[in-house]
Amino acid sequence: MSTTAMPQQPDLMSRPVPGLGGFNLTMLKLEVRRLLRNRRTMIFTMIMPVVFYLIFGMTIPAGKQSLGAGSHGNVSAYILISMALYGAVLATSSGGAMVSIERSQGWSRQLRLTPLSPVAYIAVKMLAAMTLGAASVLAVYVVGLITSQANMPLAQWILTAFAVWIGSLMFAAFGLFMGYLLPTENVMQVQSFALVIFAFAGGLFVDLTAMPGWYQTVAQFTPIWGLNELVHAPVSGGVDNWAWVNVAAWLAIFVAGAAWRFRKDTARV
């Protein structure tokens, strides 16, 4: 081969570096499409919460629909919010946990041969997870509207939907943490199992006020409790201030954990 004729040579140095660390919408779109394509993810995050609502939210006798004084909705609406939160949390955490599969398939390593910065990569993962979370919330709320058992003012419909969606971002961090921590075959199972436990412990699947005192005390230290309290606040009409502390603490733990594993993963060995 001739070592002269090099068409690319003159502009070698003038080649531009992409902005935003390589972040772009094409990539985000492809990532969301890939998430939606996964049948298991779809069943867990879209169909299951809806079915749960139909089973638990639609079977409340008219006489037992009252949430008590100062509330802005009925028990069906309360359960609707719970199921939407469950779906959203599953969606965002499985979005975050995608990193586990990508690491095991060597994709993360391949991406290191591109201009994509690790921070842009995480941002895309988060946004994709949030998109899936939004779809999950939407699915439950649309079914709730159509079946017209859930009753709350319009503002509450909107407010709680947003609260659930934004709040579930916390579990995108949880998913990332787990994704970096656990080997791929197990991550989704471990995570779904953990979330079911959290959901029971935090009062998402059970009525905490009907539980024994020790249960209620333990509940306050589990990761979903605070978020559960907060997203229901517009309907229940009041919030335990410890809920904020709970959310802040668990968010800090998840973010710190994810950042720790992430840094370890991207360190050049």
Place this chain on the structure above:
Amino acid sequence: MTTNDTYAVQRPRRSIAGGTPLAIDLRGAHKRFGDVHAVKGIDLTIRSGEIVAFLGPNGAGKTTTIDMILGLSQPDEGSSEIFGMAPHLAIRRGLVSAVMQTGGLLSDYTVEETCRFTASLFSNTRPVEEVLARAGITELADRRVGKCSGGEKQRLRFALALLSDPALILLDEPTTGMDVEGRREFWKAIRADAQQGRTVVFATHYLEEADAYADRIILVRRGEIVADGTAGQIKSLASGRTVRATLPGADEATLRSIPGADSIEIRGDTVLVHSGDSDKVAHHLLTTTNAHDLEITARGLEEAFIALTGDDKTTEETR
């Protein structure tokens, strides 16, 4: 034949050759994994436009060296530059790409989606259709990566490597797992591509591949470069002969000083001298020593390559 000269044909380190920085400038790279000293001081200078084979048996340290060139792993000692800049800066500009041996693909994307995803990350890229065509996988565009064969995945990796229109491509054992036909197709594509002036460096343990496709072959063995030259030079080096003679009381030092001797072995009264110039060795043995019963045998190309890069005792004697 001047066998001695082909050993480590040292190329001058020209940081700026006619204003063009070296495509690869790896200096004094060392890498240890626990007790294993995988790379023991490799210097690599590769100029723009060269097609270089990085030839050696499995475990010679080829992949480790490529990882260090690309900055995927940090050398314990030494440094790497690509076109005069740190590897990650060259990567960000899309100046260098690599086809890795395994992995690196997501099974639930289609071939075309994988390309579009990768393309979206760079500032300037070739059209996806073009790289698919050049890698010969246009008809696979809509296939899920998970459903592609090993050879098809390898061609997809090659297509991805072409996207940023890099000035340098590194390929690590690119044809592993391909059948003969797939291998020929793959090299056809690479060859066509290199004709446009791209610098190509590929690691391989197939002597024939290095011979057929490289302008320059760098032989590595156990983390060190043992020879560096054109295919012809390496071949003449590798295809020397062995002179066997009976010589009682031979000592190593004397034998080593025989002109043209590359390596020696003493087995009792028998001595074996490997040389690229067996005539000279034979002449020397017959005229200046008491050697008798001379036998000259040619080593096969493959056998010689194994001797050169293998771990047997004879090569240990190599100067």
